[in-house]
Amino acid sequence: MRLARWGFWLVFLLVARVYAAEPLTLEKAQKIALAKNPYLKAAEAQVEAAAAGITRARSAFFPRVDIRELYQRSDSPVYVFSSKLAQQNFQAKDFELDRLNYPSPLTNLKTEISITQPLFNRGQEITGYRKAKINHEMALFWRKAVKQRILYETESAYLSLLLAQERIDVMKSAVETARANLKTVSARLAQGMALRSDYLQAKVFLASLEKELLDAKAKAKIARSRLNVILGVPLTKEWIPQKVSLSFVKVPDLAFWTQKALSQRPDLLAEKAKLKLAQEEVRGAKLNFGPAVNLKGVYEYNSEGIGGAQGDAFTLWAQVDFNIFRGFGDKARLAEARARELAQQAQLKAYEREVYHQVEKAYLNLLTAHKQVKVTEAAVAEAKEGLKIVEKRYREGLTIIVELLDAQTALKKARLQHLDALYRYRLALTELKFRAGTLSGGDQ
Template sequence: MRGRINATIALPLLAFLLLAAGPMAGAAEAGPTAEAVTLQEAVAAAKKNNALLQAARADVQVKQGQFKEARSYFIPDIAFTENYSRTNNPVYVFMDKLDQAHFGMADLSIPRLNDPEPLTNFQSKVELTMPLFTGGKLSAAYRATKMGVEAARDRSAFAEGSVVKGVTEAFYGSLLAGQAVRVMEETVKTAESHLQQVDALYKQGLVLDSDLLRMRVFVSDMKQQEAERVADEEVARSYLGYAMGTTRDVRPKGDMVPPESPLPSLESAIQKALAKRGDLLASEIQARQAGAGVKMARADYLPQVGLMASYEQDTERWTKAAWGDNWMLGVQLRIPLFDGGARAGRLLSAKSQEIQAQKALLDQQEKVQLEVKSAWLRARAAAQRVAVTTESEAQARENQRIVALRYKEGLATITDLLDADTTVTAAALTRAKAVHDELVERAHLAWAMGE
């Protein structure tokens, strides 16, 4: 009776442990066409192919374009225009003849002034404009766009770290799922072997039919668990391929070995995150950008001074002797007097955005510290679990060896042996899950620290 009770408890316990290593784990035996990849190869492929990472890199180029545009405002703007016109409008005919240096005494007659003949004019003009004083608006815009490039690069670096974390989780999850499949395959083989032994004993009349039925149910349930683990392995390999940015069939190549490097102190991990994490650095830059936005809004209250210059040639027909030219050089002063409150609205909006960015930065700093602490604690707990489960697995295997010897001597029932085998299976899977968790949590900690 004691052996039957233990078997009844062990069966759902094993099922629970196997389910705990379920779809989030992922990869074992793959088809013959599956491409084997190491963790380094998977990360390299993801950095090259991941769509979100490519989008983050494209954002850097967007900000670089904005920076180049802001820088161009400090350089004179030179443009060439070519205009063609034909008109009999008295005013334009009079002006075009003057521009063409073709005006004569005959053109001053009243009839010709009031009703001139149509005139063709080709106007070639080069214009130069350049701001001389903008109240600091252009300088603030230049600094803001330059900071925008830095922020985009920091966000891109953080996105790359996130991709590495995701690939690492998928890779080790696949390894764990593969190990879960192998554990279940071994469990099924052991259970089938025991079923044959129980069946032989049953035929000899040495065990009850209920023991035989229980063993058959156990074998059937383990086969179902094996099929589920194989399906989980397929799903997990698909997730690995997605994380790598490929549709190819891939499988992880490597072993799950606990990290050898010691866990850094919590204080040093937090300080490193505050100094290096990309999204936090980007938030700090955005807060400074908002300050530049306030300076730009305040500049709207100051006078604007600009330089203007042009050179022009006008002709009725393209010949050397039939054209006139002129030039112009000037300075424009613009003083804003009244705009209905538009400048005040822009200044209020800029100040509010600066406060918003500063508060968001404070929240981000607290969030980063919390993420680092959480990842550090989970990594430490996982390392402790690895040590405990390693010892538990060794004890379970020693217990299996002793029970097997007792069974051969007739001092233990087949149910006792089955319990011992089930305990070994559960202990092996639990240790594998603990190693997986430590590796994944270390990757999560590295991401939280900005590595």
């Protein structure tokens, strides 16, 4: 009774697990990854930060308004003299020497409103604004690069899961064939038409295939776990992945893909933006030798307190500062900026060469994968035909068990290689789009 109860719950849990599995298409997987992947969220936060940086840099062009409140009380002769003037309460008797040298303590409440309008501060405003826009441009490029990498990794993991499950189907078919052949050998042994060693070899062969089937199931679980990591969902989440198109696609030549990569691959465009940033640093270092020009206005209100003396005044002035000598620091800054510009130019050239190499490699891998699909497809057909012939010959007693097992192994191997070739072709096509910077979600 207890065993029956445990059996019932085991069946119930297995059925519940099957129904808990959710259908998953490649497009849906990519949407989940884009919505939950932490790397993309970080890239989006960088874009927001860069956009805020533009606003901050733009603020340098606007007037600066400050209000200051000041409370003072002192019997310092200079302070009392100037405060009475500011309060517009200075009288003739205040010129007496004793009142000048030994004044009574005086309270002054001062409210000051100042407005500063920057006009040109050695190019800091304009270069800061330009660099902020370039940083925002770089952040957009990197976000696009991260998005494309997530799409690529999602499709790679999705295809790996599909391939792992198809390998399970191939191994199940191989196990079923091996069991059928074991029955044939057993029947021939009972009829005295086969050796016991043939039967034992068939059993060992079946056991090895069952072991490979277990290994294929374990790899499918690993592939599912890897996909869940990229999707940002629990690692034990079960999916029923839907098949994708594995048909051949006519692609343009290598020149087309390299031109696309050099003109629109986002990480390469970000590297080009880095060069623009370095050039802006050189421009800023040159402008640093120029003057600083600002306008400022101040309004102040001084009072002795509520009901006391009070007065107000305003001041306007223009200020120009000339950079005469700063210990050769400005010259060193310009030399440093120029050196960094040259370094970035060299890095950009190296990056372009690497991009070209990656595109060429992906293109050649695609061509190779296409040929491998054709070759392995023919190999499967030949292996099927070969197994049929060997099975017939074995039933008729015209061949030995080893040849039968070899034929089964050849068919299993051919099917697995064909599956690998099909998925390798699909992934090679996706990688080519990724390396060229043209990958987008939704391709089934």
